């Protein structure tokens with residue numbers, strides 16, 4: 001029987017009590033309320049050399065016997081191909097010089113993310129990245145529709161592929177081309193993770209709630225980590241470039257409200273995977289307690305906890321997170 005319950009009674013699972021709504025500047029990590037005893041790094045830039053490989057391993061670990069086993073295995077294969085392409089590009093000394101160096105400095109100066117759509121439009125290596133990914137994929141076990149999407153992308157013009165990439169970058173995925181966007185997204189993640197990894201973390205500044213400070217992407221999930229100087233800091237994981245950026249706990253990532261935030265779990269889902277809901281804007285985001293289960297991965301565990309999405313949607317909440325490899 002499905003049992004949907006609100007977390008918070010068990011001492012170890014308890015989220016601290018929600019803080020009263022305050023202005024952006026007033027909400028600071030409070031050691032007594034949110035388990036942070038000092039300043040934490042604002043961002044942790046992605047490590048593309050291990051990001052995709054670890055994700056593929058997590059997906060394969062989650063797949064056996066899962067309701068979505070076939071899909072988890074497909075995304076595992078995509079993540080494996082991403083790791084292959086990333087390793088090849090790293091070995092070849094892929095040039096990550098920003099084609100828009102001047103524009104990047106200007107954007108940072110004006111409080112905007114340094115990586116804009118222009119780094120995709122002006123990056124001639126995007127097509128090689130996408131082709132490398134399509135070549136590295138073994139889709140022999142995938143549905144015909146997925147193989148057709150790969151073949152369609154191979155045959156598509158550069159303009160068409162670039163147009164899709166820009167739409168994905170801006171979070172406007174065309175419904176009729178979801179299968180193709182799966183591969184375009186995967187290629188974008190490879191390109192952007194490497195670019196983000198080369199940024200100066202100390203120069204990055206908050207842009208807005210729920211907006212990646214590197215590329216402007218939406219978060220896939222919220223992750224409570226254990227690697228900060230102070231335990232249990234919360235970071236948001238970018239759906240595009242893989243950057244993690246700090247976000248105060250008990251505050252909605254979509255609207256900034258701090259009063260109507262609650263946490264829910266589901267018996268059928270790993271106990272360290274929850275949703276953070278907000279009654280002010282009726283959105284929710286997956287919330288991963290990675291400090292207790294280090295293997296949790298934002299992309300992989302978001303897919304594996306789809307039962308939680310179905311249940312929370314019944315309660316009237318809409319998804320605030322974006323998983324480019326699982327567009328639902």
Ligand SMILES: [Zn+2]
Pocket residue numbers: 196212213214215216217238239240241242243
């Ligand atoms: Zn990003």
Ligand SMILES: [Zn+2]
Pocket residue numbers: 252253254255256257278279280281282283
């Ligand atoms: Zn909200």
